[in-house]
Structure formats: C-alpha cells, structure tokens
Amino acid sequence: MHAPLATYVLIAANVVMFVLQKAVPGLQRELILWPAGTAYYGEYYRLITSAFLHDGVTHILFNMWALWVIGPALERWLGRTRYVALYALSALGGSVLVYVLTAPNSGTLGASGAIFGLFGATFALARRLNFDVRWIIGLIVINLGITFVVPGISWQGHVGGLLTGAAVGAVFASTPRANRTLVQTAFSVAVLVLFAAVVWWRTVGLLAGGG
Numbered sequence: 001m002h003a004p005l006a007t008y009v010l011i012a013a014n015v016v017m018f019v020l021q022k023a024v025p026g027l028q029r030e031l032i033l034w035p036a037g038t039a040y041y042g043e044y045y046r047l048i049t050s051a052f053l054h055d056g057v058t059h060i061l062f063n064m065w066a067l068w069v070i071g072p073a074l075e076r077w078l079g080r081t082r083y084v085a086l087y088a089l090s091a092l093g094g095s096v097l098v099y100v101l102t103a104p105n106s107g108t109l110g111a112s113g114a115i116f117g118l119f120g121a122t123f124a125l126a127r128r129l130n131f132d133v134r135w136i137i138g139l140i141v142i143n144l145g146i147t148f149v150v151p152g153i154s155w156q157g158h159v160g161g162l163l164t165g166a167a168v169g170a171v172f173a174s175t176p177r178a179n180r181t182l183v184q185t186a187f188s189v190a191v192l193v194l195f196a197a198v199v200w201w202r203t204v205g206l207l208a209g210g211g
Helices: 005-023 027-031 035-040 046-052 057-078 080-101 112-128 134-149 155-174 177-207
Strands: none
Touching (some): 005 027, 005 046, 005 057, 005 080, 027 046, 035 046, 035 080, 035 177, 046 080, 112 155, 155 177
16 A cells, blocks of 8 residues: 555645745745735736645644545545645635635635545545445534634635535546546546636626725
C-alpha cells in the first residue's frame, strides 16, 4: 500500500504558507480572497491562494487534522492525480461561491472549502460502493451546523466546496473504466469552464458597481 503522498504534500503546503503568513508582513493581505481586489485589479490568483491561508493556529490545526483523517482513504480510492484534482476543484468551488455571495470588501481564507469537498466526495464514493454512509452524513451535518452557528465562518466556502466535491466524487465514482480518463478529464474541464463563467459574471457585476 502506497503512502498518501499527496495528502502529506497538501498538509505541508498549508503549514508552510501559515508560517510565511506569520513571518512575512503583508503577505496575508496580498493573498487573501478579496472580491473587490480580484475584480478591480484582476487578482484572480486570490481564488486559489486564499485556500492555503489560515487565520490562526486553531483554524489550521482543525483543517489539517480533518485532511489527515479523511484524505488518505480518498487518495487510495481515487489515485493521486484524481485526488489532487478533487482537492483543487473543491477549493476553487468554495472560493467561487465566496466570490459571488460575499461583500466586495470582505476577506476570506482557509482550506475548509477543499476539506468540505473531500467530505462530499467521500459520501459519493461510499454510496457508490454500498458502504455505510451514516458516519459521513453525521460528519457533514455536524460541520455544517458549526458553520452556520459559529460567527465568522464562511458558509459560502464550505457549501461551495461540499457541492463541488460531491459532484466531482460522484462522477469519478461512476465513470465506466473503459472511458474513465477521457470522461473525468472532460468533466473536470467543464467544471473549470463553469467556474470561469461564474467568476466573469460576478466580475462584470462588481465593475458595474453591483454589490
């Protein structure tokens, strides 16, 4: 059984970015998801970089613990390439919903969108394999409850990541082996095109003065 290398690399990347946040003045401000900056200055990289930032030790510890617990099994089921694609699309899905639904001058950061995407994909895969899904449903419900009850948590990022991960996981789990690579690649590209269209639409609205 191969070590979950991609999971280790993702955890390391998040930890390194957290250390840099604390060590480099102004770095967090430059990389956080800020809708106004993204639209007015074309800083679309914020949709990705914000998913590797955290606002405190508790925040990163919780997210990395969740990634450590749920990531290795998904990586084994999907393989590294599809697992990394799932993580990236989920992170981006969370950021896109934040970009669309939050105030222009708000700031959002964290890997939670990607983590919720892994939750959604685990549900889709477990259901496809006829595993007991009650534990993952309970995990999702508890975390969504925390999301909507605790102030200051980005529900948009969590819900966007969850929906993206569930959709990607469902397609990855149900594609016939004969055309698996082609179908899954096409679906992933289609998701990226959809995200690009939504981001463009939101950007036009922001530049036109819409909130």
